[in-house]
Amino acid sequence: MDIKETADQVITQTYARYPLALVKGEGCTLYDDRGREYTDFIAGIAVCNLGHAHPKLVEVVAEQAGTLWHVSNLFYTQPQAELAEWLTSRSFADRVFFANSGAESNEAAIKLARKYFQDQDQPQRHRVVSMQQSFHGRTMATLSATGQEKVRKGFDPILDGFDFVPFNDIEDLSCTVGPSTCAVMLEPIQGEGGVVFPDPEYLSQVRKLCDETGCLLIFDEVQTGVGRTGKLFAHEHFEVTPDIMTLAKALGNGIPIGAMLATEKVAAAFTPGAHATTFGGSPLVTAVALKVLQILDEEGIVDRSAEMGDYLTARLAGLKEKHSAIEAVRGKGLMVGVQLAGPGADVVTACMERGYLINCIQDKVLRLAPPLVISREEIDGLIRCLDEVLELETVTI
Numbered sequence: 001m002d003i004k005e006t007a008d009q010v011i012t013q014t015y016a017r018y019p020l021a022l023v024k025g026e027g028c029t030l031y032d033d034r035g036r037e038y039t040d041f042i043a044g045i046a047v048c049n050l051g052h053a054h055p056k057l058v059e060v061v062a063e064q065a066g067t068l069w070h071v072s073n074l075f076y077t078q079p080q081a082e083l084a085e086w087l088t089s090r091s092f093a094d095r096v097f098f099a100n101s102g103a104e105s106n107e108a109a110i111k112l113a114r115k116y117f118q119d120q121d122q123p124q125r126h127r128v129v130s131m132q133q134s135f136h137g138r139t140m141a142t143l144s145a146t147g148q149e150k151v152r153k154g155f156d157p158i159l160d161g162f163d164f165v166p167f168n169d170i171e172d173l174s175c176t177v178g179p180s181t182c183a184v185m186l187e188p189i190q191g192e193g194g195v196v197f198p199d200p201e202y203l204s205q206v207r208k209l210c211d212e213t214g215c216l217l218i219f220d221e222v223q224t225g226v227g228r229t230g231k232l233f234a235h236e237h238f239e240v241t242p243d244i245m246t247l248a249k250a251l252g253n254g255i256p257i258g259a260m261l262a263t264e265k266v267a268a269a270f271t272p273g274a275h276a277t278t279f280g281g282s283p284l285v286t287a288v289a290l291k292v293l294q295i296l297d298e299e300g301i302v303d304r305s306a307e308m309g310d311y312l313t314a315r316l317a318g319l320k321e322k323h324s325a326i327e328a329v330r331g332k333g334l335m336v337g338v339q340l341a342g343p344g345a346d347v348v349t350a351c352m353e354r355g356y357l358i359n360c361i362q363d364k365v366l367r368l369a370p371p372l373v374i375s376r377e378e379i380d381g382l383i384r385c386l387d388e389v390l391e392l393e394t395v396t397i
């Protein structure tokens, strides 16, 4: 079977895929159906933090698969309780709602923020303020909360109740938050928007504004969470805590799981029957996610993300000195963006031909999000590859 030909005929054409069919992964290496090897600097879009086929994860999947997969939330299960206990003990949060994806976790966050105020007889407080260039998902509510026209195009009418402000502009936010606002929702570091960092004081100013106006603060840490930025959660860099936080992506290292975490005060609005999902927090996925988090601790992966991130960013800064096509390098931990002077598509293709998988967002930003277990040697390999590729006459930037 020709994998690409078959897929192109029978799968909806929503994804512009790279022309590779991947069949196997080990650590930071992926193999295609022709037996070619690639070093993975995408990690399934910031998901496979522990790399591919981590032996302890392979073991826990097999063990849990042979024990109990799914019973629904009509019943209690130990992996779910243990995972929630781990997450609440290591964060500002008191309670967790388990979902199946980033978008679903954000749906839960938006619903919780509205319900919190409706329970207090303040139904007028239902609007969410989010950021231009943000990305929160593709369901109707989360695309309505997403500040990118290309994500919303074609799906009118977009849901009512969302306002947008420029990221890093506290004045604009102060003018927009009003008596009808229930929450401000943002990514502490914007991912899909181009790896964009908050100004040093911005998040604490947002927190202060929320406190003064009584609205909730939601941090979408779907991409930044679980060690990606060199801290367990990105908001720790800025010493600001939200009322609600969402996670997904790396939480299961590729097993689909999402989570919405909240303080007791806010989570109390989620009473029996208020929100639900059949699959959310099944024993199979929660056993894997719990092991993912335990491995982060056992193998010192979060510190490693910070260390390797510094190394990668420094090496890229060296390349910037040499290649005028690189305008800026932005990074925290292993969430790294390389701003190019022009389109990055050719660079991605040329890297792929040389055995390195990277991707490009917002047309001109190379996004590097390798597994957090990436080695110095693998980083050196990518740097040599980029150095060569940026010299090529065939690569148009």
Ligand SMILES: Cc1ncc(COP(=O)(O)O)c(C=O)c1O
Residues within 6 Å of the ligand: 045, 101, 102, 103, 104, 106, 135, 136, 137, 138, 187, 191, 192, 220, 221, 222, 223, 224, 248, 249
């Ligand atoms: C910050 C952020 N929120 C939400 C999502 C949506 O997550 P999912 O694709 O799992 O629905 C993403 C996906 O890229 C994301 O980066």
